[in-house]
């Protein structure tokens with residue numbers, strides 16, 4: 136059985152003036168999966184998501200969302216997509232309940248009051264239901280946004296950094312919720328800058344200034360990067376770190392508490408460099424597998440791994 | 443379709459209700475404007491220049507004119523000898539009143555035949571002349587009582603010995619103050635209508651809520667209707683507010699057809715909202731929207747015949763004035779309130795206004811952005 140794709144676009148492009156922000160992107164997200172959307176600031180994640188739900192008109196490319204043409208049938212797409220914007224964008228001068236009621240009515244829900252009531256309970260918003268949305272704290276605003284965008288039981292969720300500024304407990308609740316929804320068949324494309332969240336996704340897509348340069352499960356992405364990593368522990372690892380940074384064989388050096396990860400693509404050259412530090416200053420070296428962050432930082436510093 | 447419109451309408455009304463400062467502005471600006479415009483111009487209702495046409499010279503008449511002067515309401519500035527002179531002075535606005543004392547006035551008075559006394563008043567300024575007119579009977583009565591004796595005197599005690607006829611005259615294009623209040627309705631509706639619509643949409647753009655709105659299955663026409671209806675209600679409340687002040691405080695008459703008035707007002711407000719809508723599609727933020735509002739408002743204020751009489755403007759200014767709805771609405775409102783016009787008289791102004799508003803609405807729908815591009 137071939138998987139059906141909730142999102143299937145090819146050669147998607149978007150320009151703002153002379154600036155090509157999304158450049159020939161091919162994207163396939165199978166139904167019922169959670170895909171993480173990663174990439175440095177300004178790489179075009181938000182723009183891509185907006186293209187998918189018809190908020191922006193693509194300059195090139197074709198594709199479908201839930202089987203509907205993204206150019207011609209954006210109204211049908213909107214009926215079944217829940218889009219959570221990066222910045223809180225519900226009405227701050229309406230109460231939590233009024234915001235949800237508005238959404239319920241716009242989507243034409245059969246029992247708007249009951250649906251809203253159920254959603255308020257599910258997200259723990261009941262006690263705050265009469266509070267103006269603008270007076271909620273950041274984390275509660277995020278919850279309201281999520282509640283609002285799944286209120287109409289969409290088939291596809293497009294979440295743009297939904298957990299920015301949310302505390303760990305709320306973040307965990309949030310991901311539990313997402314996984315629960317995905318198990319019921321909902322497809323999710325979620326952009327994030329958190330590595331632990333990327334690891335909670337079925338697959339990730341790494342967008343680098345308009346181009347997708349890595350795609351697949353976390354282990355696939357790490358393996359495909361061809362990156363080799365050593366970890367160093369010891370008294371003066373930070374001093375060594377600065378020296379290592381200038382070495383051409385070393386692609387990235389990143390501290391993780393008392394441990395420093397040193398990565399490079401050329402394994403032999405990297406070993407030679409490390410060899411010269413082996414006996415010095417009592418540092419212990421060991422081979423390790425690169426983390427997702429190592430890979431991403433490597434991509435960021437090396438023009439997407441293409442030089 | 444209707445439910446989505448209703449959802450937006452409820453949302454707008456709730457937001458409007460919470461927006462105290464806008465709400466205050468909606469009511470405060472009309473009050474302020476009406477009082478400023480009317481009181482600032484209307485300084486001293488006493489000592490109004492008056493021309494007299496005396497066709498019967500007698501002691502009674504001389505006492506009567508002296509009594510008028512003493513009352514301080516009238517300044518008998520000019521003596522004229524023909525009716526035409528009086529008309530001319532009134533038209534030019536050099537006098538507020540023309541008093542005509544007919545031939546045989548004294549004789550008729552003494553024989554109890556109640557002679558007619560004609561007081562022509564410049565009706566373009568009722569708030570200035572009202573007090574004087576009110577005082578007139580009393581002035582006459584007191585002056586005549588003093589002069590008369592005997593049987594005639596007893597008659598004076600029981601009833602008015604003369605027939606005081608007050609005639610209000612005005613020249614439609616030249617009446618300044620009378621015109622201000624109906625004109626204010628037009629100007630205020632223009633300003634508030636354009637501004638409130640323009641701001642309410644750009645505010646959604648600025649706060650990012652437009653993105654949420656556009657990501658939901660709402661049609662542009664539903665958003666437009668949902669935004670326009672609350673502003674229409676606000677506009678009608680403002681119009682009613684100004685009218686009440688005009689009629690009760692400033693004694694501006696309302697002579698014409700009410701339903702033509704209400705229909706034209708609804709049409710006119712819709713036109714302003716279409717302009718506001720167009721502005722909000724073009725403006726990037728609220729400041730720009732305000733600047734554009736003022737840009738559009740200036741010709742409405744200056745070229746519509748509100749401040750300068752339309753017929754006196756140069757050709758190019760009239761051409762511009764003919765393209766803006768407020769010019770037509772100004773004539774409709776003034777015609778209805780001051781001249782007692784009905785549909786037949788208003789129609790030549792209603793249809794061009796309707797066409798302009800239709801064009802404006804089409805532009806508004808066309809430039810409306812369905813995406814964030």
Ligand SMILES: Nc1ncnc2c1ncn2[C@@H]1O[C@H](COP(=O)(O)OP(=O)(O)OP(=O)(O)O)[C@@H](O)[C@H]1O
Nearest residue numbers: 151156174175176177178179180181182183221815
């Ligand atoms: N409306 C616009 N007009 C012009 N340029 C834009 C517009 N929207 C986005 N851009 C540009 O497009 C690029 C990509 O922006 P986008 O918001 O898609 O990035 P992002 O990946 O979501 O970044 P972040 O992680 O910071 O949210 C940026 O360089 C941005 O300046």
Ligand SMILES: [Mg+2]
Nearest residue numbers: 180181221295
């Ligand atoms: Mg973004």
